[in-house]
Amino acid sequence: xxxxxxxxxxxxxxxxxxxxIRRFEEKAGxxxxxxxxxxxxxxxxxxxxxxxxxxSAITPGRDSVVTGYRDHGHMLACHIDxxxxxxxxxxxxxGISRGKGGSMHMFSVEQGFFGGHGIVGAQVPIxxxxxxxxxxxxxxxxxxxxxxxxYFGDGAANQGQVYEAFNMAELWKLPVIFVIENNxxxxxxxxxxxxxxxxxxxxxxxxxxxxxxxxxMDVLAVRGAANMAVEWARGGRGPILLxxxxxxxxxxxxxxxxxxxxxxxxxxMRDNRDPIDMAxxxxxxxxxxxxxxxxxxxxxxKAEVAEAADFAEQAPEPDLSELTTDVLVGTY
Numbered sequence: 123x124x125x126x127x128x129x130x131x132x133x134x135x136x137x138x139x140x141x142x143i144r145r146f147e148e149k150a151g152x153x154x155x156x157x158x159x160x161x162x163x164x165x166x167x168x169x170x171x172x173x174x175x176x177x178s179a180i181t182p183g184r185d186s187v188v189t190g191y192r193d194h195g196h197m198l199a200c201h202i203d204x205x206x207x208x209x210x211x212x213x214x215x216x217g218i219s220r221g222k223g224g225s226m227h228m229f230s231v232e233q234g235f236f237g238g239h240g241i242v243g244a245q246v247p248i249x250x251x252x253x254x255x256x257x258x259x260x261x262x263x264x265x266x267x268x269x270x271x272x273y274f275g276d277g278a279a280n281q282g283q284v285y286e287a288f289n290m291a292e293l294w295k296l297p298v299i300f301v302i303e304n305n306x307x308x309x310x311x312x313x314x315x316x317x318x319x320x321x322x323x324x325x326x327x328x329x330x331x332x333x334x335x336x337x338x339m340d341v342l343a344v345r346g347a348a349n350m351a352v353e354w355a356r357g358g359r360g361p362i363l364l365x366x367x368x369x370x371x372x373x374x375x376x377x378x379x380x381x382x383x384x385x386x387x388x389x390x391m392r393d394n395r396d397p398i399d400m401a402x403x404x405x406x407x408x409x410x411x412x413x414x415x416x417x418x419x420x421x422x423x424k425a426e427v428a429e430a431a432d433f434a435e436q437a438p439e440p441d442l443s444e445l446t447t448d449v450l451v452g453t454y
Contacts, residue, residue, distance in 0.1 A: 123334065126175075126345035130410040136178065136341050137405060138419055140170040140398050143195040145427045146204055150194065150211055150225075153431065154376045159211045162240075163225045166195035168371040171397035172303055173199040175344025176271060176364075179352050184266060186234045186252040188245045189273035191226035192303075193238040196273065200233045204430040214437035221440045222448065243281030246274050246300070250287040253296035253361070269297040269355040277308025279322050288329045288361070295360035299351045300326070302363070303338065305370040310382045323365035331363050338366030339397045342404075369395065 128136065147165045154163045166173075169192075177187065177199040189196045197207050202218065210217030211225050218228050228238040236252060239245040249272020260267035278284065279302050291298050302322045306313055314320045323333035332354070337343040347364055354362045369391045373380035380388075405411045411419075 123336075123343075123350060124346050125340070125342040126349060128342065128345070130408075132178075133342075133401070133405055133408070133410050134415075134419075136174050136345070137398070137401050137411075138423065139174045139178075139199060140341065140401065141419060141423050142204070142426065143170045143174070143198050144398060145423050146198060146208070146430070147194060149427050149431050150208070151372070151376065153208075153212065153434075158435065159225065160213065161224050161226070162191065163211070163376045164192040164374065165372045165376070166192055166370070168391070168396075169303060169305060169338065169368045170195060171341040171344050171401075172301070172338045172366045172368055173273075175341045176299075176301065176348045178345060179348035180269065180271060183234065184268045186236055186249075186256070186268060186270045187273075188236040188249045188252060188270065189238065190242070190245055190275060190278060191238065191240050192275070193226065193228055197228055197230070197233075197235055197238075200230070200235045202230055202233050202235065204426060205433040208430040208434040209437050212434040212437075213439060214434055215440045215444075216433070216437040220444065220448075222444070243274060243278040243284050246272050246278070246281075246284045247287040247290075248272070249298055249300070250291045250296055250361075253291060253298035254294065256297050257294070267297065267356065269299060269352065271299050271301060273301045273303055275308060276302060276304040276306070276313045276322060277311075277316065279304075279325060280308075280317060284325075285329070288326055288331055288363075291361040292326075292329045292331050295358065297355040297358075298361040299348075299355055300331075300361055300363045302365045303368055304365055305368050307370070307374070307382070309374045310378070310380075312382070321365075323363060326361075326363040331361050333363035333365065335365045335367060338368030339395045339400065341397055341401055 147167045153159050173195045206218040213221045226240045252270035256268040259265040323335040336347040
């Protein structure tokens with residue numbers, strides 16, 4: 123598998139997206155500390171190259187994305203307005219889910235983003251269902267075929283429903299890219315202590331699903347794997363499994379002090395494997411950007427994030443009458 127070879131503008135777009143996710147998540151952490159974000163909040167800091175590389179290879183409006191509760195970066199990589207994402211985090215009416223989903227349960231059918239799911243591993247069979255819908259619409263309804271991206275973590279990789287979804291996806295040759303974001307720790311347990319087979323790209327072998335392990339800290343390696351995986355899924359060859367070896371700098375959630383690992387371990391990753399810093403160095407070497415461009419990019423991104431935070435803080439909360447709307451009622 124080859125690293126993707128971007129042109130100048132494409133690499134600049136990758137860098138800007140990763141920086142936007144980083145600065146957005148840092149601001150979300152600040153707002154959480156101020157009490158403006160309630161409930162759970164899981165930050166994506168350190169993992170930005172995964173969604174940036176993968177989602178740059180799919181087609182907006184044609185393909186689908188579903189993930190777990192660490193979902194802010196995935197929405198930004200779907201090019202959803204940061205203002206409505208931040209407004210959702212703060213529980214405002216202007217939020218993408220009208221303030222009812224919060225950090226873990228965002229949703230946008232228009233942008234092909236199907237959650238944001240709080241139940242560990244629940245998004246994986248949903249991803250298989252999205253793949254089924256794409257195949258059905260193409261074969262039965264004559265529509266343009268799409269593919270589904272289903273993200274889950276190394277902890278979720280041990281859930282039983284994941285393997286039920288694998289079996290159906292391969293049996294029916296569904297166009298699904300299963301993505302394991304292996305950030306090394308399932309809540310507070312390292313992957314090698316929780317998984318008998320810790321080479322997670324091999325998890326699909328008993329279902330005859332091809333898998334590969336990818337450097338998830340290198341946005342061009344991710345995009346290279348995405349190019350291959352998208353071609354595989356669109357070509358009718360069924361599902362494929364990508365294990366992205368990545369790392370989260372913060373705790374599992376904002377309430378996690380992350381005492382199960384040393385500060386030295388985290389700092390070593392920041393110093394040597396940070397996806398944004400590595401991209402910056404390579405762009406300088408290639409002549410794709412200079413220091414002035416990076417300063418301008420930082421200024422623009424910070425202004426965009428500040429605008430989103432101001433919008434979220436000033437937007438009104440939902441009316442109390444909204445408590446009884448959007449509720450599914452069954453009749454028997």
